[in-house]
Amino acid sequence: MLEYIAIIVSAIFVNNVVFAQFLGICPFLGVSSRLKDAVGMGMAVTVVMVIATLVTSLLQIGVLEPFGLGYMQTILFILVIAALVQMLEIIIKKIAPALYVALGVFLPLITTNCAVLGVAILVTQKGMNLGESLVYAFATAIGFTMALVIFAGIREQLELSNVARPMRGVPIALIVAGILAMAFMGFAGV
Amino acid sequence: MKFLKTIYNSAVVENPTFVLLLGMCPTLGTTSSAINGLSMGLATMLVLICSNCVISAIKNLVPDKVRIPVYIVVIATFVTLLQLLIQAYAPAIDESLGIFIPLIVVNCVLLGRAEAFASRHNVVDSMADGVGAGLGFTVALTLLGACREFLGTGSIATLQIFPESWGALLFVLAPGAFIMLGFLIAIYRSIKD
Amino acid sequence: MKKLSSTLPNMVIVLTLTTVLAGFLLGLVNSVTEAPRQKVANDKRISSLQSVVAEFNNEPLAEAVKIEIAEGDSVVVYPTRIDGALTGAAIESVTHEGFSGDITLMVGFDLNGALIGYEVTKHAETPGLGSKMNEWFRGEGARNVIGLTPGTEGLKVTKDKGQVDAITAATISSRAFLDAINRAANAWNIYLTNNN
Numbered sequence: 001m002l003e004y005i006a007i008i009v010s011a012i013f014v015n016n017v018v019f020a021q022f023l024g025i026c027p028f029l030g031v032s033s034r035l036k037d038a039v040g041m042g043m044a045v046t047v048v049m050v051i052a053t054l055v056t057s058l059l060q061i062g063v064l065e066p067f068g069l070g071y072m073q074t075i076l077f078i079l080v081i082a083a084l085v086q087m088l089e090i091i092i093k094k095i096a097p098a099l100y101v102a103l104g105v106f107l108p109l110i111t112t113n114c115a116v117l118g119v120a121i122l123v124t125q126k127g128m129n130l131g132e133s134l135v136y137a138f139a140t141a142i143g144f145t146m147a148l149v150i151f152a153g154i155r156e157q158l159e160l161s162n163v164a165r166p167m168r169g170v171p172i173a174l175i176v177a178g179i180l181a182m183a184f185m186g187f188a189g190v
Numbered sequence: 191m192k193f194l195k196t197i198y199n200s201a202v203v204e205n206p207t208f209v210l211l212l213g214m215c216p217t218l219g220t221t222s223s224a225i226n227g228l229s230m231g232l233a234t235m236l237v238l239i240c241s242n243c244v245i246s247a248i249k250n251l252v253p254d255k256v257r258i259p260v261y262i263v264v265i266a267t268f269v270t271l272l273q274l275l276i277q278a279y280a281p282a283i284d285e286s287l288g289i290f291i292p293l294i295v296v297n298c299v300l301l302g303r304a305e306a307f308a309s310r311h312n313v314v315d316s317m318a319d320g321v322g323a324g325l326g327f328t329v330a331l332t333l334l335g336a337c338r339e340f341l342g343t344g345s346i347a348t349l350q351i352f353p354e355s356w357g358a359l360l361f362v363l364a365p366g367a368f369i370m371l372g373f374l375i376a377i378y379r380s381i382k383d
Numbered sequence: 384m385k386k387l388s389s390t391l392p393n394m395v396i397v398l399t400l401t402t403v404l405a406g407f408l409l410g411l412v413n414s415v416t417e418a419p420r421q422k423v424a425n426d427k428r429i430s431s432l433q434s435v436v437a438e439f440n441n442e443p444l445a446e447a448v449k450i451e452i453a454e455g456d457s458v459v460v461y462p463t464r465i466d467g468a469l470t471g472a473a474i475e476s477v478t479h480e481g482f483s484g485d486i487t488l489m490v491g492f493d494l495n496g497a498l499i500g501y502e503v504t505k506h507a508e509t510p511g512l513g514s515k516m517n518e519w520f521r522g523e524g525a526r527n528v529i530g531l532t533p534g535t536e537g538l539k540v541t542k543d544k545g546q547v548d549a550i551t552a553a554t555i556s557s558r559a560f561l562d563a564i565n566r567a568a569n570a571w572n573i574y575l576t577n578n579n
Contacts, residue, residue, distance in 0.1 A: 015484075020364050022219030026298055029214060071274060071413040074292045075266035075405060082259055111258075114215045114296040121292055166380040167372075170211060174372030181365040252397055253389040260401050267405040274412050278419035281427070359509070 004135050011139035013187040017115050018147040019180060024115030028148060028177075029170060031106065033159075038152035042145025044106040046138070048088065049116050052081050053137035056120040057130055077120050082111045115144055151177060193318045200307075200322030206299045207330035208378040213299040216290045217331060218367040224347045227335025228328065229283045230290060233276070235324025237268045237294055238303060239317060244268075245308040246316035261304045262295070269294045299327060330374075338362060338370050427504075428489075432461060432473045435491030435500035439463035439470060450570040450577075458570040469494065472574065475504075476567035480559035482508050488560070490567040496575075497532045498564065508556050516560055519550050526550075528564065535572060537565035 017023050024045070031037045056077050064070055089107045093100045110116060119140050123133040154176055163172050206212045216234065221227040244264050252260045273291045277284050284291065294300065303323050308316040336346050342362035344352040360366045387393050425444060432443060443461035451457045459475045471493040478486050484507030491500040501520065506513045520528045526548040531538060538561045539545020542554060549557035 022215050022364070022367070023293075025214035025218060026212070029211065071270060071409055072406065074270050074273070074295055075263060075409070078262055078266050078295050079259065079402075082262055111262075112296050112298050112301060114293045117296050118289060118293055121289060125289070164376075166376040166383070171372040171376040171379075174368045174375070178365040178368030178372065181368055182360070185363065185365065250386050253387050253393045255389040256394045256398050259398060263401050263405050267408060270409055271412050274409075274416045274420070278416035278423065281423045363509070 004132070007132060007136050008139040011136055012143040012146065013184065016143045016147060016184050016187075017119075017140045018144060019177070019184040021118070023118040024113050024144055027106075027109060027113050028144075028151065029173065030109075032148055032152040032173075033155050035149065035152045035156060037106075038148040039145070040102050041106045041109075042141070042148050044103045044110060045113065045115065045144055046141035048081070048085060048107075048110050049119055049137045049141040049144075050134060051088070052084055052116050053120055053123060053133050054130075055080055055084065057123060057133045060124050061130070073121065073124070074117075078111075078117055081116055081120070085111050115140070147180070151180065154180075193314065196315055196318035197322035197325070200303075200319045201326035201329075204323075205326040205330060205378070206302075206323050207327060207334075208375050210299075210302070212302055213297040213327065215293065216297060217334065218364075218371060220287055220290050221331055221335035221338055221367060222342075222362050223339040224332055224336035226286050227331035227333075230287055231324070231328025231331040233272060233283075233287070233291065234294055234297060234299065235320070235328050237265065237272055238300055238324045238327075239320035240268045241265045241300055242303060242308040242316040242320035243313055245304045246311060246313045249309050257309065258301075258305075261301060261309075265300050265304070266295045299323060334367075334371055334374060337374070338366055341370075342366060428461075428475075431489040431502045431504050432463075434502050435489050436463050436471055436473045437491075437493070437499060438465065440465055441467070443473060448574065450573050452566060452569045452573065458566055460570055460574050462574070469578075471499065472571060474567040474570055476563045476570070478559045478563035478566065480555075480562045481506065482553075482555045482559070484508075486556075486559050486563055488563040488567065490564055492568065492571045494575075495532065496534060496568065496571060497530055498528055498568075500529065501564065503560075508553075512550075512553060512556055515550060515553070516556070520547070520560065524548070528561075533565055533568035535569070537561070537568065 011017070015021060018025065018028050027041055027045070031041045059076060059080065060073070064073060064076070085107055089100075092103065092107075119137050123136055128136060151173075155173055158172060158176065167175075204210055207217055213234070216230050220230040241261075241264050245261055248260075248264075269292060272294075273284075276291065303319060307319045311319070338361045340346050340351065342357045342359055343354050344350060344357045345354070358366075361370060387397070428444060441462075441464040443463050446462050448460050448462070449457045450460050458477075461473045461475070463470050463472055471491060474490045474492065476488050476490055478488075480486075485505070486503065486508065487505035489502045489504055490498065493499050503513045503516045506516070519526055525541065525546065528538065528547055531546070538547050540547055540549040540554060540557050540561060542549060543558070545561075547557075547561060
C-alpha cells in the first residue's frame, strides 16, 4: 500500500509530468487558454492514458518480452494508442453523446500527446508490475490535469493584463509555466 | 532555386519551434546543454528527411482513410532504426537523450510536415521541406541549449567562459527551460517585426 | 498515377504491407546491431568495474551472481579473481532513496569487506551532482568512504549520528549514496557467507 502512495505522490507532485518531465507540453500550451477546455482535455487524457497503459503493459508482458521483440515496442505502442483513441471516439459517440460533445474534439489530439506514449514506455523501462503501472498512469494523468487546470486559471487572468507586445500570448505563458515549475520543484525531497 | 526557397520557407518563415510551436516536449526536455540540443535536433532532422521522402513517394498508394496510421508506421520505423543505431554506435547520445528518442514518433513536427507538406508535394520538394524544417528545429534547439548552458554553468559546448559557481543553476533545471524558451520566442518575434 | 481509393481491401492490404515491411526492416537492423549494442553495454560495465576494484584476471561479467538482500530485491555481484582465487568484487547497486529518482553505483570491496572504490554510473539528481558525488566521497577527512568497512551496520551521514560527512546542501543525495553503498556491502556479506 505504502509504495502505491509513494508512486502517486511522486507522479502528481515531485515528478509532475509537465513541469519536471516535459511530456505533453503541446496540449499543455494548446488547450490551456480556457478553464473549461482544460478540464475536458484532462479527463480525456486520464481515460486514454490508463487504458493505453493497461493494453501496452499486457502486450509488453504477453507478446514483446516472450518473443524477444523489444525493438518493435515503439511502433506497436503508438499503433495501439492510435487505434485505441479511434475506438474510444466511436464508443463514446454511440453510448454517451453528451460526453462526446465535451471530450470529442480533444480525443484526436491525444494520439500525438507524447505523455501517453511516454508513460507507456516509462513503465516498461522502470520495470513496474501491472498494478504499479496502472496506478502510475492514473496518477500521472491526474498530475497532468492539475497542471493544465492551474495553468488555464492563470492564463485567463493573464489575458486581462498589459504585456509587452512581443511577449504576448505564448512567450509570457511559457514564463508563467517556468515559475510554476519552480513552485513544483519545492515538492522534491518531500 | 525553388529547392532553396522551400528550405528557407520551412526553416525561417515557418520555424517549427518559434512560429509553429510544434515539438515542444523535446525542445524543453533535451536542451540542458548545447550538445544535447544539437544531437536531438539532428536526430529529429534525420528522421524527418527520411519520413518526408518515403511518405511523399508512397502518397498515391495509400488510401485516404488509413493515411495517418501508415504515416505513423513509417515514422515509427525510422525512429526505431535510429534508436537501434544510436544505441550501437553512439551510446553517449543514447544516455543523454534517454526516453526522448522513442518519443520522436509523437513529435508533432513529423506528422505535421507529413500531413501538411509531404502528402501533397513530390519527393524532391518534400526532402527540401524536411531539410528546412529539420534545420530550423536543430538551430532552435541548439540555441536554447547554448543559452541555458551559458547562463546555468558558464560554458558553451563545454568551453568554460565564466566560473561555474557564478552560474544560475536554475537555467539548467526544468523552470529555466520554460523561461528561456519564452524569452527566445519573444526575441524572435521582435526581430521579425 | 491516380490515388488508391479507400475501399476495405485496399486499406487492409496497404496497412498490412506497410507493417510487414516495417517489421522486416526493423528485425534486420536489430539483428545486425545486436552484437555492437551488447558490446557497448559490456564495455561500460567493464570500464566502471576496472575503476573500482584491484587487479583481476578472470571475467567478472561471466561470473555475475544475483544476490537477494531482501525479498524481491536483489543486487548483482561481479566477483573478481586472480588465477581462480577470490580477491574481492564489484557490485552494481541501485538505491531508490535519491532526491529525484534512482542512483546506480558500482562499488568495489576487498575480502575483508573494506570499500576500495566506487563510481556513480547513473543518477537523476540535480545536474552536476553525479560528478560531485564521484569527487566528494574520495576527499580528505570525514567525507572519505574509501577504506571504510560498512559491515552489517552500514554507513551513515554525521547528521544521522554516522561517520561520513554529507555533501554540503545535498544531505538527501548523500543519504541515498550511502544507502546504495550499504546495499552493496550487504550483498557482499551474503555472498561471502554463501561461498564459505
